[in-house]
Amino acid sequence: MIAPEGIEEFPKEIYSVNKTDKPNALLIRSQDMHKTHFGTSVLAIARAGAGVNNIPLLEASSNGTVVFNTPGSNANAVKELIIAMLILATRPVFSSIQWAKKLNGADVSLQTEQGKNHFAGTELNKKTIGIIGLGSVGSRVARATADLGMRVIGYDPYISVEHAWRLSSDIPRARNLSELLQKSDYVTIHIPYTEDNQDLIATNELSEMKDGAILLNYSRWGIVNEQAVIDALDSHKIAQYITDFSSERVINHANTIVTPHIGGTTLEAEINGAIMAAQTLRKYLETGNIVNSVNFPTVEMAFDSNFRITLIHQNVPNMVGKITTILARYNINIDNMINRSREKIAYTMIDTDIITEEVFFDLKTELGNIPEVIRVREIRKN
Numbered sequence: 224m225i226a227p228e229g230i231e232e233f234p235k236e237i238y239s240v241n242k243t244d245k246p247n248a249l250l251i252r253s254q255d256m257h258k259t260h261f262g263t264s265v266l267a268i269a270r271a272g273a274g275v276n277n278i279p280l281l282e283a284s285s286n287g288t289v290v291f292n293t294p295g296s297n298a299n300a301v302k303e304l305i306i307a308m309l310i311l312a313t314r315p316v317f318s319s320i321q322w323a324k325k326l327n328g329a330d331v332s333l334q335t336e337q338g339k340n341h342f343a344g345t346e347l348n349k350k351t352i353g354i355i356g357l358g359s360v361g362s363r364v365a366r367a368t369a370d371l372g373m374r375v376i377g378y379d380p381y382i383s384v385e386h387a388w389r390l391s392s393d394i395p396r397a398r399n400l401s402e403l404l405q406k407s408d409y410v411t412i413h414i415p416y417t418e419d420n421q422d423l424i425a426t427n428e429l430s431e432m433k434d435g436a437i438l439l440n441y442s443r444w445g446i447v448n449e450q451a452v453i454d455a456l457d458s459h460k461i462a463q464y465i466t467d468f469s470s471e472r473v474i475n476h477a478n479t480i481v482t483p484h485i486g487g488t489t490l491e492a493e494i495n496g497a498i499m500a501a502q503t504l505r506k507y508l509e510t511g512n513i514v515n516s517v518n519f520p521t522v523e524m525a526f527d528s529n530f531r532i533t534l535i536h537q538n539v540p541n542m543v544g545k546i547t548t549i550l551a552r553y554n555i556n557i558d559n560m561i562n563r564s565r566e567k568i569a570y571t572m573i574d575t576d577i578i579t580e581e582v583f584f585d586l587k588t589e590l591g592n593i594p595e596v597i598r599v600r601e602i603r604k605n
């Protein structure tokens with residue numbers, strides 16, 4: 224469900240929500256879009272949350288559909304749950320509560336005192352936690368676990384400058400994944416599911432972990448190889464597997480704790496994500512500006528003129544030349560212009576004075592006939 228606070232970001236006078244079979248934009252959470260054909264009406268998809276493996280990004284790019292996520296919106300929620308799961312892995316909280324619930328009689332207090340020796344746990348303090356991925360979630364987990372007195376070691380060869388700044392300089396980084404696995408009593412994974420990250424933790428990696436270590440996966444199914452982790456649990460190579468992603472085999476194993484994909488499920492995170500996704504969508508629909516996209520470059524230009532033309536096109540040489548040649552033929556004076564690219568896709572925005580609907584119809588047809596152009600859009604200033 225999308226939090227109503229996000230829907231309220233779309234004023235009723237301007238937007239119809241859930242009322243058309245040809246939507247201009249989709250606001251989603253984890254729903255699987257791989258089998259959904261989103262037509263050419265869909266200019267953008269915003270995912271309230273971090274992971275975008277539920278969206279076919281290549282198809283979206285070739286359709287000229289910009290995909291957004293809401294980085295960091297639920298990171299605190301995941302961090303807090305990780306702390307809870309670390310404690311649940313380490314102290315017999317569940318079993319002691321179940322035991323205590325069965326007690327009765329006037330001497331319950333005495334019985335608890337006598338029985339508590341069966342429920343000794345260990346402490347997180349001075350244990351080593353290895354954090355794979357130091358982005359929005361991983362960097363927060365690093366700080367929180369360091370505050371609990373844990374020895375923290377991180378691994379993230381692709382860390383962004385923003386996240387690197389956020390990370391305390393006291394958090395040592397492993398030179399490679401093996402070093403992290405070999406040193407850690409707990410290993411927690413906070414990376415996106417991508418083709419490269421599929422089975423990142425498989426038989427070899429599990430064999431490198433310390434005997435009796437505990438593995439947490441609150442990132443995605445598929446990053447940890449299921450058969451390999453079951454084998455590692457069966458052979459007691461690792462002591463526990465704690466995850467937000469279930470399968471029958473994992474859920475029924477004695478040494479797993481499975482939560483039902485609730486890492487980002489807090490009131491606060493749902494509101495953050497919905498509002499952020501809605502605001503990002505509105506910005507794109509109303510100005511063409513792109514922030515927090517996972518398949519398009521970041522492109523922002525102040526919208527000071529009356530009319531904006533946006534073009535999504537392939538990232539090949541001479542596109543700006545081809546576009547401006549056509550504009551010159553229409554005698555259009557360019558007030559401002561920006562062009563940015565990301566991998567195979569490029570985006571150009573051109574600001575000019577008002578263009579009538581008839582003229583724009585012809586212009587749009589000509590621009591759209593450039594073979595590398597995927598989508599042409601007009602935005603009129605209100």
Ligand SMILES: NC(=O)c1ccc[n+]([C@@H]2O[C@H](COP(=O)([O-])OP(=O)(O)OC[C@H]3O[C@@H](n4cnc5c(N)ncnc54)[C@H](O)[C@@H]3O)[C@@H](O)[C@H]2O)c1
Binds near residue numbers: 275361381416441487
């Ligand atoms: N359980 C949940 O409900 C829940 C909630 C939020 C996020 N997530 C999952 O957690 C993932 C991380 O979330 P985030 O907000 O921290 O994302 P993020 O993009 O801020 O951080 C991900 C980090 O992983 C790093 N990374 C990528 N591949 C790596 C690899 N092979 N080894 C080491 N580091 C690698 C990146 O450089 C980046 O710094 C999301 O992609 C999503 O799948 C799950």
Ligand SMILES: O=C(O)CC[C@@H](O)C(=O)O
Binds near residue numbers: 252271272297484488
């Ligand atoms: O929508 C959700 O609740 C899941 C969110 C989480 O998996 C994410 O990737 O942000």
